[in-house]
Amino acid sequence: MKARRRNTLTHAIQAALLAGLAMPMLAVAQDEAGEQARTLDTVTVTGTRIKKAEIEGQVPINTITREDLDRTGLTSLGDIIQELTGSGSALNTKFNSSGNFGFPPDGGGVGAGSAQVDLRHLGSKRVLVLVDGVRWVSEASASGVGASTDLNTIPLAIVERIEVLEDGASSLYGSDAIAGVVNIITRRNLDGGQISVGYGEYGKGDGGNTNIDLSWGMTTDRSSLFLGLSHVDQRRISAADREQSRFPVPGTGLAFGSSGTPTGRFIFCDPARAAGTPGFCGDDDNPGMAYDITPDSGVTSPVFDPNDPNGGDFHQFSTADRFNYSPYNLLLTPSKRTGLFGQFRFDITDNLQWYVKALGNRRESTNQAAPEPIFLGPAAGTGNPLSDNIVISAANPYNPFGIDLDSSSNLVLIGRRPVEGGPRVFEQEVDTQYLATGLEGTFDVGTRSWFWDVNLAYSKNKAEQTNYGSYNIFNIALALGDPAACAAVAGCVPLDIFGEGTITNEMLAFIQPVVRDRSEQELSLFSANLSGDLFDNWAGTVAFATGYEYRKYEGWYRPDPLTVAGHYNGVPSLPTAGDYDVNELYAEFSVPLFDNGAGQKLDLSLAGRYSDYSTFGGEFTPKYGLRWQVADELVLRATYAEGFRAPSIGELFGSDSRFDAQLRDPCLIGTDGSPPTGNAANCAALGVPTGAIQVNPQISVVTGGNPDLEPERSRSFSTGFVYSPAFVVDAGIAERLDLEVTFYRHNLEGAVQAIDAQTQLDLCVATLDPLFCGGITRASTGGISSFNNRLTNLGSIKTDGWDFDVFWTLPETTAGRFKVAWQNTWVTRYEAVGAAGQVQPRRIGVEVNDSAVPDWTSNFVVDWTRNAWNASWTVRHISELKEQCGDASFSPFCSDPAAGTNTLDATTYHDLQVGYRFDWLKGLNLTAGANNVFDKDPPICLSCSLNGYDASTYDIPGGRFFYVRANLQF
Structure with missing residues (x-):
């Protein structure tokens, strides 16, 4: 199953990596605008590998500064980025994602405890995450080999800013950059020390979050050193602690509870019964004649009367007997994250710099689900023959029915919830290691300066998940079968599932193991880049960049031997392993076409990358851009790009699993x-x-990888303008005003999904x-x-929309200085179509599969500073959504039962923060804030799989979140 390509260069690079050499490439070059810069220069610039190329405003960039990060009151990068208006639904710690979530079709596992980023609603695996311009290793979820990046592997405390490129960028950065790029820039220069301590919790007194960050650095004439230590402790919130999440579907009671109950549900036939009588199911002309019964509550040794199934200690199973699993779930999963980061830079000469970076991060997180149900019989549909084809012996001393219950003849279903064994608890330990080193330099050719760098990097993400509370179906079948066969096996005792509270500790010791799953991903990388000015033409200087990159991906997933043997009662899976490598060459040109010397310019940008994959061969991706500076205040821009995403290890080599x-x-x-x-x-x-x-x-749905998958291919187009009017500055209305409008379109073909x-x-x-x-x-x-339900190159995803952003800095007055930022995204099209033309249910304004594509999202921020004081007010808006009610059409929460749809009302959150700076040592900042000030609850979701919430679209759980933070520099 493994794809391999070996050559001399590969071995040389691997040897260097093993020696511990690594370092990030500089993928994004941007000069900060100075105080005297023109109005237009205030717009952030990135998205090019050409250093000092004058193509400001070429592509849409969203920059999140350190001040923006602090304003959120959040401690996870994923949570912060998911609040961007261009972000879509992605996994986070509000997803209690183990248990019945099983294994998704992409082979990546459930990603329990991770936080991901989705741009333009194209999925997290189509977003490339960089750290200082270098690819970050994909997550190891301990349940598969994922294609997405876990942002919880990157401590928030080491981040200087985040640059989000919301445009196709495969020609610049390679695979995965279909929807865009998230480039996380780490802190580099610090003289002295800094300590930051914060604590927050919800208004109900739960969900406490503690964070402690320590930083220290020094700078000399020829070197700089930065060290950072970060610790975050996020505590759990149980679904039982919120009224909305106490039942599977809010407002419907037990209607959608489980038939796996603490007393047991038994559907079977009695071969001795006559046709037309209860207990007979000999042919299709007598439907529904099987017993469908459950013992009375509290009965531990039920007596069964075949002549009266509602007599004795049994009664007809009904909705009132269903099991409410929701209180066992978590609304907010606990997560402890500790990270240590350092980087050192040294100027060997005036034109040559060496640097080294290293990171170690540990995440400890937990998910919890209701006690694991045991479903037996052909109607169980688990896909495991040990449960689907079980035979329960009449000789079992606890069997009250006096007959064999045989899946091949008379047994339909048994559903027993052994609450005696406690809830399922999934504990994850995820370790991330990163080491990088390299050289950067400059040299002159005549009067022109050239820039170069060579880089080596190695990163690894390794995860282990330990599962307490699951069961061994092989031992269950043995303990329910012939007592003589059970007696011949050490530790086996007959199992009693026929009543409430009947499973003893001795029985549990035989059927309840501890299950451990492991996975790992490694990324080895080498790159070399060159950039400079080529020559002058009639309109200016032609600049270019070129480079080479080699990457090797390795990953494996090893489920517990019990699971591999097919004895695990829960969601089954098989081992996965694979590797592949890629060699890439790229070139980028900036060509000025017109410059009248009076502020009007027209520039053309060209880029192309050739990628040679060991799994499927070569691929070329081009990108074209035009930037027209109509005047000093106005820039028009347009880009067209082709992109691709190579199938991941999990997608290619993932073995059969189930969700x-x-x-x-x-x-x-x-x-x-x-x-x-x-x-x-x-x-x-x-x-x-x-x-x-x-x-x-x-x-239960069985999925698996497909080694014949082809890459996904995309076409992206964006156009818009940046307008910074001077008349508002001249009139004293603004110190600065920037207006940005962008139209985007992404067409994805051959999407890898089921x-x-x-x-x-x-x-x-x-x-x-x-x-x-x-x-x-x-x-x-x-x-x-x-x-x-297997993976294939399914069909197409097409989406387009508009971004409209306003950034307004008002003149400073005696009342202080105000800044306003208003960012909006409107999605005007989203269509997903299968290979045979079948329309997928996900579309604009619809809630489906625990995710949504709102047609309008908006963030409005007002910042105020005056002397030592500062404050901010943030308004976050999500437009109305609709969902299919399904079986819940009778629910009082279903807004339109006739149409079978329910409306999730538009939701607006308000966040407030106030701070004060003391002149103590180098500065002490005290901050207090509250998110969701007006106590807005998320709308009830009838179709969501757990807890009645969409955890990727709304703030979960409902209620105000209060926090305080102290930051001391010394």
């Missing part, structure tokens, strides 16, 4: 009793008997087309027994 999707089977009676919605004739043709009931809303599982199921029932039905099989009961 549990929240699906509504259109052929079955809903869990709430609602009638089937699918074509009756087609359902019959699929083998679904009339009256068949969907036992659980969660259906068809939406609900869409595939609906199309199968509607069309009977083998393209959709081929991977879906059903049990004799009508329920889905297996669902294959």
Whole structure:
């Protein structure tokens, strides 16, 4: 399964890396505008490898300064970037993502405890994350080999600023930069020391967050040193502590609870029963005649009366018997992050500098889910033959039914929730290591200066996840079977699942293991770059940059041996391992076309990169740009770029795994009793008997990698203007005013993903087309027994929209200085289409699969400073969304039951911060703030998989968050 390419250069680079040499390339060059700079120069510039190229405003850039970071009151890079108006739904610590989330189709694992970034709603794996211009290693989630970057591996305290390039940039940076680039610039120069201490918690007194940052640096004539130590401790919030999250779907009680209950649900037939009587299910002409019963609450040794299933200690299973798993979940997952970072720079000569950087970071996080259910029988649909094909012996001393319960003949389903074993707890330990070194230099050719650098870097992300509270299905089957076979195995005792509180500690010791999964990713990198001015033409200086880059990716995922053997009762998976390398060459040119010497200029930029991958071959990606400075105050700009994303190790080599999707089977009676919605004739043709009931809303879906995947290819276009009017400055209205408008468009072809599982199921029932039905099989009961949903180069994603930003600095008065920033994004199109033309459910203004594409997001910030005081007010707005109610159409929270849709109202958050600076030592800053000042709760989400919230779009949990922070420089 591994793709390999070896050559002399590869071995030389690897040897250098093993020797500990590494260093980041300088991918972004930008000169800060001075006090005397023209109005237009105040707009941030990046997105080019050409040093000192005068192409300001060529591409849309969003710069988050250190002041912006401090204003948020947040301690995670991911949480901060996810608040940008151009960001989409991405994983964060508000996702309690282990347990039934299972393994997503991309082979990346669940990413528990990580924080990711999505730009333009194209997915986190299509955003390239750089640190000081160097690629950062992708996450190791301990459940797969991911394609996304975990921003929780980068301490916030070491960040000087963040530059977000919201444009296609594969020609400049290579694979993954389809939606854009996030370049995190670290702190470099500090004379003396700095200590920052902060604490925050929610208004209910929970979710405490403590952060301590220590920094020290010194600068001499020829060297600089910076050291930083950071620690963040974010505490948990339970779903039981918020009213909205105490039930699976808010307002519906137990209607959407689980049929895996502490007393057990038993659906089976008695071969001795006559046709037409309860307990008989010999043919399809007598649907629903099987027993569907559960023991009375509190009964530990239930007595069963086959002549009266509602007599004895059993009764007919109903909604009131379902299990409420929600209180066991977490709204905010605990996370401890400790990072140490350092960099040293030394000027060997006036034209040559050497530097070295290193980082070590440890994340310890936890997810929690309800006690793991044990589902047995053909209707369980787990995909594990040990549970789907189980036989429970009549000789089991606890079996109250007096007959064998055999999956091949009379058993339909058993659902037992062993709360005796406690909740499932998933603990992650994630270690990140980074080492880089290199040389930077300049030389002159005639009167022209040239810049060069060579760089080596090595980074590794390694994760281990330990799972407490899961079960060994092999041992469960043995303990439920023939007692003689159980007695022959050391430690085995017969298992009692027939009643409440019946599983003893001795039974648990045999069936409840500790499960450990591990994964790792490594990135080795070498680059060399050259930049300078070539010659003068009629309009100015032609500048260029060129370079070479080599990267090697290695990754593996090793689930617990119990899982590999197929004995794990939870979500199964198999090991994954793979590696590949890439050699790249790039060139970039800045060509002035016109300059009248009076502030009017026209510049052309050209860039191209050739990438040679060991997995699929070569790829060339070009980019073209025009920058027209109409006047000193106005710049028009446009870019066109082609891009690609190479399939990741998980996508290429990921083995079979499973995730549990929240699906509504259109052929079955809903869990709430609602009638089937699918074509009756087609359902019959699929083998679904009339009256068949969907036992659980969660259906297991099997996924896996595909070594034949091709790269994703994209076309990106952006155009807009930057306007900095001088008349407002002359009139005293503003000290500075910048207006930016950008139109963007991304067309992605061959997107690597699986068809939406609900869409595939609906199309199968509607069309009977083998393209959709081929991977879906059903049990004799009508329920889905297996669902294959594999990765492919699916189809296309097309999106476009507008950004409108205003940055206004007012003249300073006796009342102080005010700054206003208003940033907006409107999404005007979002279409995702499968390879066969099937429209995916994700679109503008719709909530689906725990994510959303709002048509308008807006951030409005007012900053105020006066002498030692400072304050800010931030307003964050998310427009209205709609979702399908599904089975919840009867819910009082469903705004339009007739249409089957629910509205998530527009949501606006207000944040306030106040600070004061004392002249003590080199300065003491005290800050206090509150996020969500007006106590706005996130809108209820009926379709979301856990807790009734969309954790990637809204502030979770609801309620005010108060914080204080002290920052001392010495």
